[in-house]
Amino acid sequence: MTAISTDPAVARTGTPRRITNVMRLHLVNRVTYIGIPWIITAVALGISIIVALLIVASVSGPDQQVALEGMGYSWAVLSPLWYLAVVGVQAVNAVFPFALGFSITRREYALGTLLTYVAMAAFNATGWAILTEIERAINAAGVTFHHFTALWFADAGVGTVWLSLFSLQLLIFAVTSAFAAVYARWRALGMVVLWVAVAVVLIGIVAFAVLTGTAPPIIDWLFGLSTASLFAALLVPAVLAFALGWLALRWAPLRG
Amino acid sequence: MTSQNPVIQVDDLTRSYRDVAALQNVSFALQPDIICGLLGRNGAGKTTLMRMLTGQDFPSSGTARMFGENPVENSAVLQQICFVSEGQRYPDGYHARHVLAGAPWFFANWDAAFADALVDKFRLPLKRDVKKLSRGQQSALGVILGLASRAPITIFDEPYLGLDAVARQIFYDALLADYAENPRTILLSTHLIDEVSNLLEHVLVLDEGRLLLDQDAESxxxxxxxxxxxxxxxxxxxxxxxxxxxxxxxxxxxxxxxxxxxxxxxxxxxxxxxxxxxxxxxxxxxxxxxxxxxxxxxxxxxxx
CATH class of the missing domain: 3.30.70 (Alpha-Beta Plaits)
Structure with a gap:
């Protein structure tokens, strides 16, 4: 059978190569993944520096140190993370239809996107962890300033800082992508069902803990966890969310 | 069985959405290396059919086969297809140059020099957000992608919405010249029937989701x-x-x-x-x- 119809007319590219190419496609415009998170980091740091200078200018004596230490409660270090929610939604809303236009399969797209998330989360976490260490050194040198060394990052080791930032980013990517994928597949009805399901699961867990009397040990166990274990555990819901996103996207029709 | 095996084979294809049947029992087969027009009014089911051929949407019943295989999640088949969708969405902040830079990673036959030449002819701005391009410029980008991809099956959905008469002529000329050198199967949906009638070798007409006509253009x-x-x-x-x-x-x-x-x-x-x-x-x-x-x-x- 000399079926032209099944002969490859074009050299076929293997799956691993295609998946790497999906990563390149995500990063072809680097502003989205790298540019904006680091612009936000820079702006937030700038604002923290201005706040510190204002404190120095307006508060004197021992109160000044107290006020500067108060910056340790600032959430500014997490500010670039919220933007990643936009990235997660965009990846499904815009990059997915674009990728299908390039004859990419849903599987290639999902794996390539997951790897892009992992790579970007690792890259950003490394950058922020290095800055945290630099700030720690500055504090050790006698200048009190807290932007990166805030919240739990103040006392955590560099590994924990990295892991916290890494898994938080992955969780945000995965959850927002999953929501966007559920919307792509089932539209508004899917959103309603998903939110109700999340609420039911959360209430179910609380009800189970309360009714079976296991709430105190569970709470003790949670509080007993090290920061590192807690953030490592965040990877579990991230994986679940990604799996949900994939299930939704696998049969999501592309709409105009 | 020789080279006369169809490259596109559709059998009893039906796609219904909740209360609307977008396609009903459509069957046809296309031989390789022809330019086929997919004609019909708005809402006739042209885009739905094209999405089904490219695995972007799924049949309610019936089958669509490309190169004898189901295109859904079929990387080997999809790599042979370039589908230029009329409503193609682009990520925020993507410029035409980003789109053209990514194309060769996925289309093995991509001809960058041809793409550059077309960019010049269509006067397509490369360093502007695709979403800020005019309708015609977005169409030009799609046309460039479709032509330069040289995919064995190239599908254009209303490729020249918003293109002016000069740009449409550039498209017809480029399509014919390149098709003569690199024969491939081209499926083209359009409203501008008379303008393309000389290009077409085969015609499919859809109306209200049904295939009204499946005939070679000459007859x-x-x-x-x-x-x-x-x-x-x-x-x-x-x-x-x-x-x-x-x-x-x-x-x-x-x-x-x-x-x-x-x-x-x-x-x-x-x-x-x-x-x-x-x-x-x-x-x-x-x-x-x-x-x-x-x-x-x-x-x-x-x-x-």
């Missing part, structure tokens, strides 16, 4: 005639023939008659003082899709 040309003259003479001439369309103006009438006219018919018409003119592609398809007792009588025009 379709001249498969219907317009007969004009005094109403009474026209009607007696048309009696017993399949009339696709009838127009009257005062005492004059024009009817579109399907089927080829014989030399005897021509003599009879001349004797009755009637004028016979060929029917344009566009007119024929308009008549077919508005004909009251139209039926999915595929290829009925020529062979009745």
């Amino acid at each position: 379709l040309r001249g498969s219907a005639s317009a007969v004009a003259g005094r109403a009474g003479d026209v009607d007696s001439f048309a009696e017993g023939r399949r009339v696709l369309h009838r127009d009257t103006l005062g005492g004059l009438a024009t009817v579109t008659i399907s089927g080829r006219l014989t030399p005897a018919d021509h003599r009879a018409a001349t004797a009755a003082g009637l004028e016979i003119a060929p029917v344009s592609f566009q007119q024929l398809i308009v008549d077919l899709s508005t004909h009251p007792d139209r039926r999915p009588a595929v290829a009925s025009v020529a062979y009745e």
